Amino acid sequence: MSTIDEPRVSAENVQQRLDFESLVSDISSKFINLRPGEVDGEIEDALRRLSDPLGIDLAVLWQWSDLTPGIATATHVYTRQGVPAPGPLHQAQFPWYAQELLAGRTVVLPSLDALPAAATVDRENARLIGVQSNLALPLAVGVNQSIGILGLSTVHAQRDWPPALVKRLQLVAQVFTNALARERQEHKLLQNQARLAASADLAGLAFYEVDFRADVAHVDDRLRDLCGIPADRSQGLQALEVWM
Secondary structure, eight states: OOOTTOSSOOHHHHHHHHHHHHHHHHHHHHTTTOOGGGHHHHHHHHHHHHHHHHTOSEEEEEEEOSSSTTEEEEEEEEEOTTOOOOOOEEGGGSHHHHHHHHTTOOEEESSGGGSOGGGHHHHHHHHHTTOSEEEEEEEESSSSOEEEEEEEEESSSOOOOOHHHHHHHHHHHHHHHHHHHHHHHHHHHHHHHHHHHHHHHHHTOOOEEEETTTTEEEEOHHHHHHHTOOTTOOSTTHHHHHHO
């Protein structure tokens, strides 16, 4: 299997590294101006594009459940043909992994033999699902505010994870984290708007909300009528501009 990080330096290996750096840069650029509804598709595509040149058999983005503590759900998955997709990840199945990742530490395993003695449970469960090598990257917002895990595994052969490669993949993990955090914030904002709009409707009030950091203004139909804001003035801060 040819990968981007064979020990011997050659013109071909240098070109492979440059190609992978270009791939990481291209993936990162695609997430800059994504709308919330576009994030999932781009993450799925990025997992596929990363896995092929690296010989990854199973690439999974797990997110911790808000409803069930200790459970991570595989929300974005890429598998090579014949490799089954994983089910929910229970923290009790991988207690050592969970401890490391929740503390914000990356787990680098060229083989399961690299696991410490304290990870006996983790080793046995990894063997049961056929993992030979694994790189697990924490997805964290702020300091140790974990929202999930990016896991890259091989099941057909072992592989090394050179530091330079790990650093590039950590960059990708942070890009995913930022996109998911923005999506969660947008979802929370929409939920708050719906609740406020419902309350305002019951009270017979007009409703508006302005987010100057995101350059977005939301107004309801009652406020549009009161202030004479045309229906087509709904992008960015257009409604506020008309009002002013």
